[in-house]
Amino acid sequence: MNKTLVATADLSESKNIVSSETPEKFLEKGLQSPENVSVGCLYPYLESKKLQDGSTAFYPRIIGERDSNNPKHWRWGFNWKETINSVWKGRSIGSIPCGAVPMIRAMQLQGATREEIIAFIKRAKTKSPRKPKLPANAPIAVVLFAGGGGVEAGMVSAGIRPVIAVEHDPSKPKLSRAIAQVHDRNFSAYGCKVIQQSVQEVAASGFQGFPQRPDYLHASPVCANFSQAHTAKAGAALETPDDLSAAQAVAAAVRQLRPRVFTLENVPRYLSSQSFTIILNALESLGYNVNYSVVNMADYGLPQARKRFVLVACFDVILTLPPKNKPVGWYSAIAHLIPTMPDSQLLSRQQQALSQFLATNEPAPLLIERVGGRKLAKYKPGHLPANTILRSHFTDHKGCNRNKFADIWLPDGTVKSLSIQAAAILQGFPSWYEFPLEAATAGSIIGYSVPPSFATQLFIYFIYIQKQLEQ
Structure with a gap:
């Protein structure tokens, strides 16, 4: 099958073009100078095929x-020049998928x-990868307070x-039962058994x-009583007997299972809790080398500002956190999905937030939250990481679905x-992870989870350090 390229300026005459050569007007007007030829050009084309009866069919x-104005009536490509x-x-x-064409045009404007643009096109063309295959002798892990398996996806x-x-x-x-079922669907192929009991039990x-x-061994104890939203209402972290018994259960797991590496993730306020002291004392009494700090996941390439307390402990090695990565804006991370998202309308307080932004800034893509009461809606320009994604964005106070939780303004x-699929990318989930259809369950998995992309970096770095020391 041959490609029949059609210059953008010549679409009206495209039905008469059968040549597979690149037309003279292949590059858009203004791109012929050495300064501009590297910018690139989005172009439509047809694919031709010679049939058995001698006629030519166009695809x-x-x-x-x-129709020259219907992207679905054309194949699409992107051309540029570079110096070698x-x-x-x-x-x-x-x-290029025709659904991505409007977004590419918007990016050009x-x-x-x-x-x-090229990175966006490659993501738009990428098919969903299959789940990774693991060798029989792969390292093994136990996860406490597993949720939907964010850390397991990273592992x-x-x-x-x-x-x-x-x-x-x-x-x-x-x-919890619904989340456990999703966990089983994603990780049973690896022989992972979900135990639907509390860690204390x-x-x-x-x-x-x-x-x-x-x-x-990883643990992410329930953090509700230490979260910023909770302490803002209560004035301080209200540690409960359940929090303390959960910490004691984690300490018991460390003492009994004796993992080579122990990791813990929680909200920053967990660092000053008695629960953390219980776990830390257990680790130090057993001779673990312990390292912990509060990190912003955006510093590790997550397209979301998400501060979390992270602890790493190891028997025979002093482990540290992996090197930081370049920050990623939310727009570049999910731009390829925007054409597939449902249309929406801004609420009045979202409109106010937009007006406030435009009063002092040039127009730019904005991610504007829909939740948050009567306060001015929170927003982030596209070049910055998104605001922290919370479970409460996806459910109301009764635990029911929110049909809409954030909007994108272009x-x-x-x-x-904003779709669940896009929110999952902002949380660092791999594309092979299967989410449930119910927004409340899917949103809870996203909002509760350790960002899988961060977990992947963390464990790959641990494996690298251990191999270096073994050589």
Whole structure:
């Protein structure tokens, strides 16, 4: 099948073009100068195929006349020039999904760089990858307070096999069961067993059936009483007997299972709690090398500002956090999905937030939250990481679904409702992770989870350090 390229300026005459050569007006007007040829050009084309009867068919096939204004009536490509050894060379990417065309045009109007456009195109063309395959001798991990498996997704991507995940929240039994089912659907293929009991109950049973000396043990104790929203209302963290018993259960797991590496993640206020002191004392009494700090996940390439307390402990190695990465704006992370998101309308307080932004800034893509009471809606320009994603964004005070939780405003006036798929990317979930259809459950998994992309970096770095020391 041959490509029949059609210059943007010549679309009205496209039905008469059968040549597979690049037309003279291939580059858009103004891109012929050496300063501009590297910017690139979005172009439509047709694919031609010689049939057995001698006739020529053009693809995509349509009924009736081909519409020059309908992106679905054309194949799409992106062409640019770059210098290689001081010589200009032509480059192109074809078979761009037609749904991505409006966003590419918008990016061009907004002055996006060629690299940003090419990165967007590659993401738009990428098919969902399959789940990683792990060797039989992969390191194993046990996870306490597993939720939907954010840290497990990061572990799997790092080559670690989760074998047991404990997930049960007595205060939200229905939601916890739904989350456990999603966990099982995503990780049962790796032989991971979900135990639907509280960590305290599992500790009381002596961790029966758990592997001794696993390579990794992770815990993310329930953080509701230490969260910023809770302490803002109460004035201080109200540590409960359940919080303390959960910490004691984690300490018991460390003492009994003796993992080589222990990791813990929680909100920053957990650092000053008695619960943390219980766990820290257990680790130090057993001779673990302990390192902990509050980090912003955005410093590790997550397209979201998310401050969390992270602890790493190891018997035989002093582990540190991995090197930081370049920050990523939310827009570049999810721009390829925006054409697929449902249309929306801004609420009055979102409109006020937009007006406030435009009063002192040039128009730029904005991610504007819909929740938050009567206060001015929080927003973030596209070049910055998104605000922290919380479970409360997806559910109301009764735990019911919110159909809309955030909107994307584009400078051309387009307003889109942020999708669960996009929120998952902002939280660092891999594309192979399967979310449930119910927004409350999916949003709870996203809002509660350790960002998988951060977990992957963390564990890959640990594996690297350990291998370096073994050489």
